Amino acid sequence: MDIVDAWMQHPTERMLAQDWLTSLRRWVGTEEVSTALPLERTIAAMDAGGVSTGLISAWYAPEGPLVSNDEVADFVAQYPDRLVGVASVDLREPMNAVRELRRAVGERGxxxxxxVPWVWGLPPNDRRYYPLYAECVELGIPFCTQVGHTGPLRTSETGRPIPYLDDVALEFPELTIVxxxxxxxxxxxxxxxxxxYPNVHIDTSAYTVRRYPPELVTYLRTNGRHKVLFGTNYPMITAEKALSDLTxxxxxxxxxxxxxxxxxxxxFGL
Incomplete structure (x- = not known):
């Protein structure tokens, strides 16, 4: 069975050190992580869950790049048949963010x-995102974001779909949103x-099948068959665990x- 994981990250030492990722450190099995996970461990987790392709993302935060675009590109270069890279940027400098996105896509593939809105405390209809939406349309790439409550101890308000993501989809009808x-x-x-909106999609990352809300399951079975993508939020959840109750x-x-x-x-045009 072909499985694509739409939301993964391969964490670096810098990412693992963040206070708001205590749940990830528990998954690793230690309170203080001093070294990054080997990339082979991520590939092994994909194998165990039957994942053929994983979209791994960079992480940028006010603290700096926790996983840089170049690091993601280097991960992909080691396993080009298994991994697809997803960029991130620093929202605080919109023009530099646009240039970095253009470089990450054009030069690093x-x-x-x-x-992720809660990282910045800015909902997706904030003006600082808008140059990036225009650039995504020009580059022909999807924009991925987080919706719903926030697991780490940060505000959940930025994850409300309406009005924040509603505004974006209305004002950028050509933008593909996941x-x-x-x-x-x-x-x-x-x-x-x-x-x-034809170009708005949902991915199931951060949830196991057992925890999917009933309304999402109904949507997936009916008129949402073409709108829902599988994701894990690895390494928080592995594909093997997420899909254990698929039937x-x-x-x-x-x-x-x-x-x-x-x-x-x-x-994602894979």
Whole structure:
């Protein structure tokens, strides 16, 4: 079975050291992580979960690049048949952010942009994102973001789909948007946006199948068959764990294929 994981990261030592990633440090099995995870461990986790292709993202924060675009590109270069790179940028300097995105895509081969709103305390309709949306359209790449409540101890308000992501989809109809983490507890709002806008999609990262909200499962089985992408938020959750109850979704073979790989391959141009 072909599986594409739409939301992963291969963490660096800098990322592992962040206070707001204590849950990730617990997953690693130590309170203080002094070295980065070997890339082979990420590939092994993909193998264990049957993931053929993983989209791994850079992470930029006010503290600086926790996983830089060049590091992501270097990871991809080691496993070009397994990994696809996703860029990130520093929102504080919009023009430099645009230039960095252009470089990451044009020179390093990254295939999308991800910005996590709670990291910056800025919802996606903030003016600092808008030059990036225009550049994503010009480059023909998706914009990936987080919706729903925030796991780390940061504000969840930036993850509300309506009005924040609604404004973006309305003002940038050519922009392909992939909203990760389902949107709970505003799942119905996120489904409404994915239904309303042709280019808005949902990924299931940060949730195991057992924890999918019932309204998302209904949407996935019906008119959302082409709108929902599988994701894990690895290394927080492995694909093996996330998909352990896949049969309980009662999906037909075509919908299963769309959910696990075909939708992501179409959206990201894989």
């Amino acid at each position: 990254l295939r999308a942009l991800r910005v 909203a990760g983490h389902i949107g709970y507890p505003w799942t119905a709002e996120m489904i409404a946006l994915a239904t309303k 309980t979704l009662d999906l037909d073979p075509e919908t299963t294929n769309l959910f696990l790989s075909a939708n992501a391959r179409r959206v």
